[in-house]
Amino acid sequence: MNPWMTRRTAPGPSRTSRLPRLAVAAVCCALLAACSSQESGYGGKDGRDQGVASVKTPKGEGGAGKTSGGSGGSRAGGTGNGKGGKKGVMIPMTASNDEMAAIDGAWMDCLESHGVQMVKKPRTGQKLIKNDESREPAAAYRACADKEPYPDPLLDKDTNPHYAEQTKALMACLNSHGIEVSGDWDDEFWTWGKVAPKLAHDDEARHKVRDKCYVESYKW
Numbered sequence: 001m002n003p004w005m006t007r008r009t010a011p012g013p014s015r016t017s018r019l020p021r022l023a024v025a026a027v028c029c030a031l032l033a034a035c036s037s038q039e040s041g042y043g044g045k046d047g048r049d050q051g052v053a054s055v056k057t058p059k060g061e062g063g064a065g066k067t068s069g070g071s072g073g074s075r076a077g078g079t080g081n082g083k084g085g086k087k088g089v090m091i092p093m094t095a096s097n098d099e100m101a102a103i104d105g106a107w108m109d110c111l112e113s114h115g116v117q118m119v120k121k122p123r124t125g126q127k128l129i130k131n132d133e134s135r136e137p138a139a140a141y142r143a144c145a146d147k148e149p150y151p152d153p154l155l156d157k158d159t160n161p162h163y164a165e166q167t168k169a170l171m172a173c174l175n176s177h178g179i180e181v182s183g184d185w186d187d188e189f190w191t192w193g194k195v196a197p198k199l200a201h202d203d204e205a206r207h208k209v210r211d212k213c214y215v216e217s218y219k220w
Contacts, residue, residue: 086150086153087145087146087148088107088145088146088147088148088149088150089103089106089107089146089147089148089149089150090149090150090151090152090153091103091149091150091151091152092152093152093154093155093211093214093215093218094210094211094214094215100149103149104149105127106147107144107147107148107149108127108128108129110140110143110144110147111129111140111141111144112127114137114139114140114143114144115137115139115140116129116130116136116137116140116141117129117130117131118130152218154166154218154219154220155218157186160218160220162219164185164186166217166218166219167185167186167217168185169216169217170213170214170217170218171183171185171190173212173213173216173217174209174210174213177196177209177212177213178195178196178198178199178209179192179195179196179199179206179209179210180192180193180194180195181193
């Protein structure tokens with residue numbers, strides 16, 4: 001999953017379905033680590049079971065993140081045509097939730113101003129496209145094409161010729177740094193397991209591990 005709970009802040013059916021396969025993984029690895037560590041595992045209320053119950057979650061369909069330089073990506077919010085030939089705003093592999101929300105929000109605002117109907121999530125008030133599969137009116141999507149978010153092409157197996165080996169490297173990196181993940185590189189779902197005690201209650205530390213593994217694993 002890539003990297004992205006993405007504005008797509010959580011793996012979900014429709015919005016993420018059009019994005020490349022790894023897009024949600026980064027966010028999941030962070031959020032699952034947090035949630036599962038609180039419910040059963042390191043630091044649990046009953047003090048038993050020093051692991052975290054495995055949870056299956058979609059790897060996701062997009063990419064996330066601002067890269068920290070090098071060959072693994074580019075700055076957050078960069079516009080133009082990337083290696084994948086896409087027009088819009090690329091969400092780098094290590095983008096924060098706030099950065100992703102800002103990029104997505106700018107696109108949503110543009111679409112709404114051009115006549116695309118929106119709905120809001122009851123609890124969060126997050127703006128969502130009412131019928132995102134239709135991409136109508138088409139003129140609105142054309143007008144806002146330069147603002148439409150897309151994940152780093154490195155996270156798309158159709159544009160990255162080394163995607164398979166690099167995704168295996170990502171999984172190995174996460175495991176070696178205390179975030180347990182298992183499954184095949186191309187599985188629709190990965191199984192997330194134990195989180196090392198030093199990471200279980202430290203969001204920043206988990207994000208650093210995630211970012212390090214993404215940037216080191218995916219390169220042109």
